[in-house]
Amino acid sequence: MKKHREMIFDILLIVIILLVLIPTLLGGIGPLPPREIRPLAKAYLNSTLNIYNKDLWTASPEAVAAIVWDYRGLDTFYETIVFYTAIVSCLILYREILGKRDISKGEGLSIVVKRVTAISLLGILVVGASTVLHGMLTPGGGFQGGAIMAVAPVIAIVVFSRLLVDTSRLSYSKVVTFRNLAILGIALTALIPIILNFGNAFIFQNQYKRSINFSYPAHILDVPMGGSLWFLNLFEGLAVLMAFYLAFNIILYSEEVSKEVILGEEYGY
């Protein structure tokens, strides 16, 4: 019976693949592969660093970053809020033990590993920071850079043991505060044009628009800064780094402490 059921399931999957594949290859979603890009893509690419027509430009040569934080800035803001809420819901699951000291007193790995890690941690942080700060010029940006930097605390906790988190000055409440400030920074960057122009500006406005005389700095020392893109990338990078730090922090609690959460459920807390 089970074999029959699996066989029917396999045949069904093959039929579904063929049903989707054949229309795709016959051009169901347009000619594939196209020689020309879509008109919308042309409009984005043509206006992102167009110094001859600055009506819709973003002062950034990186078209993807320009779309993410300028043309479709609100989309990205809501996406940031989704990520923020997901981490908050993870923290709520472990609310009884958050910020507690771990009872295991590990000493970490050997001195050789510790020294090598200390050097490479610096490298990881520098690469992450450079990805964040050059997000308006090269591929990458706030999220990618933040994700790169988030590798550092995981390696640090594994190599130097959890004692590092417990003895460091970066306490749980400080990390949560930094994270909230970073999200607030994103919201303020979006709202500052409106506040400074008494409501006569666009939300997520980056550069000068017709009749609205407000621009974030387009160039610093001849290098395109992407205006608000640089600030938004910076705040997003910080928010992502702090979010991952919190998530890994609760995942890497020792079993004894984590079991307290389950005990709480049994007593009906």
Place this chain on the structure above:
Amino acid sequence: MDIRISMYIATVVSLYVNIALCIYGVISKPNLIKKFIALTILQDSINVFLVLGGYRLWRPGLLLQPPVLLNWSPTSEDLKQFLMKSVDPLPQALVLTAIVIGLAVNTFLAIVIIHLYRHFSTIDVDEIGSMKKVMIVEESA
């Protein structure tokens, strides 16, 4: 047939097969970690497929160079060349959003799986189901 087009078709076919295998993994595997791995590969396959939607066939006779602006103050000829070589950036930007939201869901799922393991000492959904049945029977008795 042109080698580029046959490679393109091979990529589309392999992505669809990958997507189907991942759906199979999510539905049929009882182990939650295996389901989770299948789900992450499914997300990535769909993302690659979307990026592929913005791909364009290289024009014959055009110098093979990446679509990068080499000048901070590009001339209109530079911009024309940039437009002729660039792929569609919109799917890439939307995929970036999808990756972040996917990661948010993945982080939450990972924590829920750890939570379930600490509660039931197993990550097999069939076993968890039968344990819950016993618990419900005990509570109602």
